[in-house]
Amino acid sequence: MFKTQRIRDPIHDFVIFKSDDPLAVDACAWRLLQSPDFQRLRRIKQLGVSEFVFPSATHSRFAHSVGVFHNARRLVKLIRREIELGRVNGHFDQDRAKIAILAALLHDIGHGPFSHAFENARKAVRAEQAPAGTNPAPIRGHEDLTAEMIKDPNGEIGAILADVGVDPDNVAELIASKIPQDMYHAIVSSSFDADRLDYLMRDRYMTGTGAGAIDLEWLMDNVRVAAIDVSPPEAEGEEETFRHSFCLSHKAREAAEDFLLARYRLYSNVYLHKTTRGIEQLLAVLFRMIARAASDGKVCGLAPECPLVRFFSRDGDTLANYRDIDDTVVWGAIHGLHFGGGSEAKDIARRLLNRERPYCLDIQQTFPEDADRQRRLKRRLDSEFGSRLDSRVFRDTSSLSIYGEIGADDRRAQERLMIQLMDGSLREITHFQDSTMAGSDHKRLLERYYFLDESDCHRAQTIVDSIGRRGSRR
DSSP, rough: OOEEEEEEEETTTTEEEEEHHHHHHHHHHHHHTHHHHHHGGSSSSSTTTTTSSSOOOOBBBHHHOOOHHHHHHHHHHHHHHHTTTSSSSSSOOOHHHHHHHHHHHHHTTTTTTTHHHHHHHHHHHHHEEEEETTOOOOOOHHHHHHHHHHHHHSSSHHHHHHHOOOHHHHHHHHHHSSSSTTTGGGGGGTOOOOOHHHHHHHHHHHHTTOOOOHHHHHHHTTEEEEEOOOOGGGGGGOOOOEEEEEEEEEEHHHHHHHHHHHHHHIIIIIITTTTHHHHHHHHHHHHHHHHHHHHOOOOTOOOOOHHEEEEEEEEOOOOOHHHHOHHHHHHHHHHHHHHHSSSHHHHHHHHHHHHHHEEEEEHHHHSSOOOHHHHHHHHHHHHHGGGGGGTEEEEEEEEEEESSSSSSSSSOGGSHHHHHHHSSSSEEEGTTTOOOOTTTTEEEEEEEEEEEEHHHHHHHHHHHHHHHHHHHTO
């Protein structure tokens, strides 16, 4: 017999897994937490190398996933409430709700160590290995690997789901689907999904950043379900497609604006911090070094049995090898390369172990509000350091906006934040004349160059000075 279990959480207080849960999902979720694939998430930090800037940002994807599960159950209750109040036609689909909650719990199990640095390195390695003149085959992203783990007949997750009458394929499909299906799908993918509601609160708390407050309880109390046009932008003029998804009552419009601003500040202050991105460049180049050596059969300083060596070896990109890789494996490999690797690998490993950051030149900060000098600086830097790019000099480009594309999130139709007016009609949050969100889809570009060698940084500064002097004489 399953007995009630509790997890103490700094964001949600108690996350309780009840023995008398009416959906019969809590006992299944508790079993899933004990599976090897889920326990692996304890060894993968949610924010990768952000602890190099924010020392307390050491929380794991395991803790985050538990929080997402908690939020998913709350959103299911809101769907039930909307149906019982007659604001949404139809009946409450208990089976669909169960699939959504379990999909929310499992949505991150396919993440690798230092997620984006590892994925970007894998893409670069695939491009290097592709025959000349051909496009490299795409790598399997963490969403694809999540689906594989859930459906794997040799894994525990599929068997646990099947025991409670849930088809693993349905859970995997809900996570992977890019097209919104129904209001239960909104729990996993929407402007107000369970994942976003947890990481915004958790990452803000664990980094200690004070920028951007989120009134979660008021937002939750004002969640509504409505039929929303989810037609993609390219389908303009065609027949509209409506699906039930989450929106917010007009009473919560200002709280919704604060929610978007908080998300923006986390991206600008934390996720895209220049030091974090610089350390990620070091990790990515180290992964590429390991991959090149592993494809030739041997990595100096690492044993053939090292999971990273096995994964990057020829035909080593398997689910079994991927499962063996986590943050602890990577740090072990960094130590191995520091003491026994080749000179270049030793150099990068030492920098990572001792937090020796690469030198950073921020294009936008160097010439703020001067697009012409920014363009000239980039052209000069690319010309000067072209042969050293991706080896000793690294170019990093990203963009963000308060609303719209931001970081790794796509502005898909179901992720537009809609406000429900008093008459029941819907309006996108940017379409209010008095909205602080008006014009907030404008993209802010972040372009930085990172240099491993101080001499290269000095050469880059000389270029900056010459462009600055030339501009001042005009």
